[in-house]
Amino acid sequence: MAYMLRLPDERGAQLRQIAEKKNTTVSELITDYIRSEIKAGTIPSNIPGINVAKAGESIAISAPGFEASVPAHKGQTLADLLRKSAALTPSAFEHKKEWLEGIAALSGIKLKRMGAGVRIVSPITGAEYPLASGVAEDLASEIERAAK
Incomplete structure (x- = not known):
């Protein structure tokens, strides 16, 4: 199941700008954020839906x-x-x-x-x-x- 995130157009544009400045994609930018939260202990490292x-x-x-x-x-x-x-x-x-x-x-x-x-x-x-x-x-x- 894929999740589609709904963001205001302005936030989407800002994410694209950040990704462009970091020479990456929006998806990779979000992946990096999630991994940083795992490392910080905010959420566990397991992948929801996969055991x-x-x-x-x-x-x-x-x-x-x-x-x-x-x-x-x-x-x-x-x-x-x-x-x-x-x-x-x-x-x-x-x-x-x-x-x-x-x-x-x-x-x-x-x-x-x-x-x-x-x-x-x-x-x-x-x-x-x-x-x-x-x-x-x-x-x-x-x-x-x-x-x-």
């Missing part, structure tokens, strides 16, 4: 309509893959698709590129779950914490 938990020697990942389990020792591989995939442009993702799919196979979860992020594909159900780039990076951090 990541260590279950024995596996890491269980669930979200609405999505579930997957990966071996805990493959958690770092999946986290690295999510970060790298999220950072690639769509054309770079396509260029490295075979390499990414090979690494993804090690974790059991497949990745597909979508406009401004990636889709994780469950090895259990084949269901896909979309992740914006910043959320994919945050999920990588959650997986790393669970893998320890």
Whole structure:
């Protein structure tokens, strides 16, 4: 589910100005703000709607309509893959698709590129779950914490 924020036109224009001055996007600007609030302890680091938990020697990942389990020792591989995939442009993702799919196979979860992020594909159900780039990076951090 995507949230659309309604702002007065003036505030939207101000956000765009700030993003332009910082050579970033409005989405990245908001992501940075949220991460600073997590770091300050205002909100927890978990991602609403996505559950990541260590279950024995596996890491269980669930979200609405999505579930997957990966071996805990493959958690770092999946986290690295999510970060790298999220950072690639769509054309770079396509260029490295075979390499990414090979690494993804090690974790059991497949990745597909979508406009401004990636889709994780469950090895259990084949269901896909979309992740914006910043959320994919945050999920990588959650997986790393669970893998320890």
